[in-house]
Structure formats: structure tokens, C-alpha cells
Amino acid sequence: MKDSWSNPLGLFDVSGKVALITGASGAFGAVAAKALAGAGCKLVLAAGNADALAEVQTACVGLGAEVAALAIRPSDESACDRLVALAAERFGALDILVVASGMNKVAKIDALTPADFETVMDANVTQSWLLARAATKQMKTQENGGKIVLVSSARGLLGHPAGYTAYCASKSAVDGITKALGCELGEDRITVNAIAPTVFRSPLTAWMFEEDDKARGFRDGFLARVPKGRLGEPEDLIGPLLFLSSRASDFYTGHILYADGGYTAG
Structure with missing residues (x-):
């Protein structure tokens, strides 16, 4: 505690930590990868799009990070175990898991097929669960445990009129996994x-x-419900990510942190 008073920003220090980020070529995943690279983490990056993944890897290396990248989606137990094993074998640990992989299929319920619904639930829910399961096995062997950060949405709390039944259901399920x-x-x-x-x-x-x-x-129409009066920028996600990835959040678990400018508050 004494060190916390003299250097409170040290609570947010993740330098030297090993982070696995799935969906690393996507919008949130790329933000997470670059933010943690700039903060001094060692990275394992995964995404299905090999070319886009290579671009993110290059950017992270340019920020000074050691990076291992694997063009793979966490679509089954074997793939998830493989990614966690890569982190442990390459860097000796897995301190942070960020599950940024996922998808949406937008259609009203009478046009959304059962296969479409299952695809969204698998990508957003099952894969989050499988990755958390694989990471937990490794983190339990480590003295300092670890940090698991899932990606939900304001739509896990709120509905949407434009054909989001699969997406809203999947993000509500991610919230449930987080709390459980x-x-x-x-x-x-x-x-x-x-x-x-x-x-x-x-x-x-x-x-x-x-x-x-x-x-x-x-x-x-949208901003009429956003107290901050603007849409979000990628930089708005960096602070929450560093908080949830660092010692600063050691007493926080099972929380859904809304990065929404106050949208869900009103």
C-alpha cells in the first residue's frame, strides 16, 4: 500500500505482462493490441484474417512490443488451447486475456435463420467461454492469477429495433458469463x-x-440519448482496458464497464 501512495500510477503498469488478444484485427481488438503494446506488454495476437493481422502485428512491433501472431479463430476447444499454450511457451505466462473476437448478423426475426442465430451465439458466447476456460487453466497455475477482459455491448443491456435479436442475446450471455x-x-x-x-x-x-x-x-436521433453528446472514439476504450488489465482493478470482478458516454444511464 505504501508504494501505491508514492506511485499511484504504478497500479496501472502492465509492462512485461503477457496478453492474448483474439479478434486482434477487428475494431476493438486492434485498439487493445496497440494500447497494450504501447504499455509494454508482450503479445499473442489472433485473428482469422491473416493480412489484417499482419498489419496489426507490424504496428505493435513498431511500438516496441514482442509479438507472436497466429492466423486462427477461437472456434473450438483445440484452437483456444493452442493460443493459450503459445503464450505460455513463447513468453512463460498468460497474464491478460482480451476476447475481442465476435460478430453480428442483422435481420428481423422472421428473416433471421436459426443457423444465423447459432452462428452469432457461437462467435460471441461459446468462443468467449472456451477462451476463458482455456485461460483459466493456465492462470490458476500462476502466483498472480490473471485478468480476463471480455467484450460485451450496450446491447447486452438494451434492445434494438433494427434486427438485433441474436446480437442482443449474445451480449446478454457474455454479461452472464462475466458475472458468473x-x-x-x-x-x-x-x-x-x-x-x-x-x-x-x-x-x-x-x-x-x-x-x-x-x-x-x-x-x-442517437445522440439525443447520449449525455456526452458525441459518438465514441477508439481512444475512449484505452482507459477501461488498462484499468481492467492492471493491478488497479484487483478488487473489481464480475463488472460490466459501459464505455458509452452515459447512453445506458438514462
Whole structure:
């Protein structure tokens, strides 16, 4: 505690920690990878798109990080175990897991097929569970345990009128996994929390930030419910990530941290 008073920012220090990030070529995954690289972590990056993954790997190396990358999706138990094993074999530990892989299929319920629903649930829920399971096995062997950070959404709490039944259900399930594992793994020195963004700037949402009638119409309606009065930027996700990945959050587990400008508060 004495060191915390003299150097409170040291609580957020993750330098030298080993982080595994899945979905590392996606919008949130790339932010997480670059943020943790800049903070001094050693990284294992995974994504299905090999070319996009290579770009993120290059960026992280440019930030001074040691990086191992594997073009693989965490689609089954074997793949998840392989990723955790890579972290342990290459860097000797797994301190941080960030599950940023996932997907959405947007369609009203009468147009959404059972196969589409199962695909979204598998990508967002089953894969999060499998990765947490694989990471837990490794983290339980470590003196300092570890940090598991899942990616939820404001849609885990709120519905959406535009055909989001699969996505909302999947993110509600991620919230449930977060809370259940937070309770289950506390004695093992493993914290489990989730970051739940609303709309933030990414290649998929770039149109929402444009200055045309369609974008302005969307923003006018959406921002009426956002107390901060703007859409999210990638930088808005860095602070929550560093908090949940570091000693600063040692007493926090089972939490859903909404990165939403106050959207879910009103």
C-alpha cells in the first residue's frame, strides 16, 4: 500500500505482462493490441484474417512490443488451447486475456435463420467461454492469477429495433458469463470483467461520422440519448482496458464497464 501512495500510477503498469488478444484485427481488438503494446506488454495476437493481422502485428512491433501472431479463430476447444499454450511457451505466462473476437448478423426475426442465430451465439458466447476456460487453466497455475477482459455491448443491456435479436442475446450471455466467472474465480486471483461499448469509430461505423444527411439523421436521433453528446472514439476504450488489465482493478470482478458516454444511464 505504501508504494501505491508514492506511485499511484504504478497500479496501472502492465509492462512485461503477457496478453492474448483474439479478434486482434477487428475494431476493438486492434485498439487493445496497440494500447497494450504501447504499455509494454508482450503479445499473442489472433485473428482469422491473416493480412489484417499482419498489419496489426507490424504496428505493435513498431511500438516496441514482442509479438507472436497466429492466423486462427477461437472456434473450438483445440484452437483456444493452442493460443493459450503459445503464450505460455513463447513468453512463460498468460497474464491478460482480451476476447475481442465476435460478430453480428442483422435481420428481423422472421428473416433471421436459426443457423444465423447459432452462428452469432457461437462467435460471441461459446468462443468467449472456451477462451476463458482455456485461460483459466493456465492462470490458476500462476502466483498472480490473471485478468480476463471480455467484450460485451450496450446491447447486452438494451434492445434494438433494427434486427438485433441474436446480437442482443449474445451480449446478454457474455454479461452472464462475466458475472458468473467473476464469482467463480475470485479465490483463484483471477478477475473477470467486460467492456461494453456503444457506437465508436471503426471501419464499419465510419459512415456514421460523415457530414451527409443519412449520417446526420442517425446522429441526431442517437445522440439525443447520449449525455456526452458525441459518438465514441477508439481512444475512449484505452482507459477501461488498462484499468481492467492492471493491478488497479484487483478488487473489481464480475463488472460490466459501459464505455458509452452515459447512453445506458438514462
